[in-house]
Amino acid sequence: MGDNTADDGETVIATLTGGGSTYTIDSVAGAATVTIADQPLTVSVERWTDGEENVSDAVFRFTRAGDLTSSLTVSYTSTGTATSGTDFTALSGTITFAEDEDEAYLTVSITDDATAEQTETIVVTLDTSSSYELGNASDALFVRDNDRRQVRWISDGTSSDPYS
Ligand SMILES: [Ca+2]
Ligand SMILES: [Ca+2]
Ligand SMILES: [Ca+2]
Numbered sequence: 001m002g003d004n005t006a007d008d009g010e011t012v013i014a015t016l017t018g019g020g021s022t023y024t025i026d027s028v029a030g031a032a033t034v035t036i037a038d039q040p041l042t043v044s045v046e047r048w049t050d051g052e053e054n055v056s057d058a059v060f061r062f063t064r065a066g067d068l069t070s071s072l073t074v075s076y077t078s079t080g081t082a083t084s085g086t087d088f089t090a091l092s093g094t095i096t097f098a099e100d101e102d103e104a105y106l107t108v109s110i111t112d113d114a115t116a117e118q119t120e121t122i123v124v125t126l127d128t129s130s131s132y133e134l135g136n137a138s139d140a141l142f143v144r145d146n147d148r149r150q151v152r153w154i155s156d157g158t159s160s161d162p163y164s
Contacts, residue, residue: 041066044135051110052144058108072097075127082120082143116148
């Protein structure tokens with residue numbers, strides 16, 4: 001409660017401006033407002049849309065809560081059973097929230113190859129940082145193949161598609 005760092009000083013100015021005429025601005029009231037407004041910034045990631053070859057790209061949604069007055073770049077790592085650079089276009093490892101935005105979307109371009117594969121996963125995990133706290137730090141989505149059905153159907157020699 002009530003520390004006196006430079007960051008808190010910035011928060012004072014933003015809060016008093018937003019509050020407008022409802023505040024009586026004296027030094028005591030200003031100091032009290034700082035403590036209330038000084039929330040930690042929290043960042044989360046979640047699965048938004050699964051990917052499927054030649055149908056849809058995969059999408060992760062990033063959200064943040066707290067002070068949105070500055071843009072914020074967040075770093076992440078990707079893992080999972082899908083292969084970066086082969087099953088999907090390699091990810092940059094960073095995503096940026098624009099100023100005043102509390103969400104950002106990461107679109108993963110799925111490669112439509114000719115290889116029959118199982119459904120695979122992409123997992124995105126946020127890096128820790130001194131600039132924010134982690135909410136939901138990691139999530140996974142699915143990448144669905146579109147080659148297995150056709151291969152199986154032809155090799156079975158049947159007229160009915162077992163995957164339909
Ligand atoms: Ca694969
Ligand atoms: Ca394919
Ligand atoms: Ca495939």
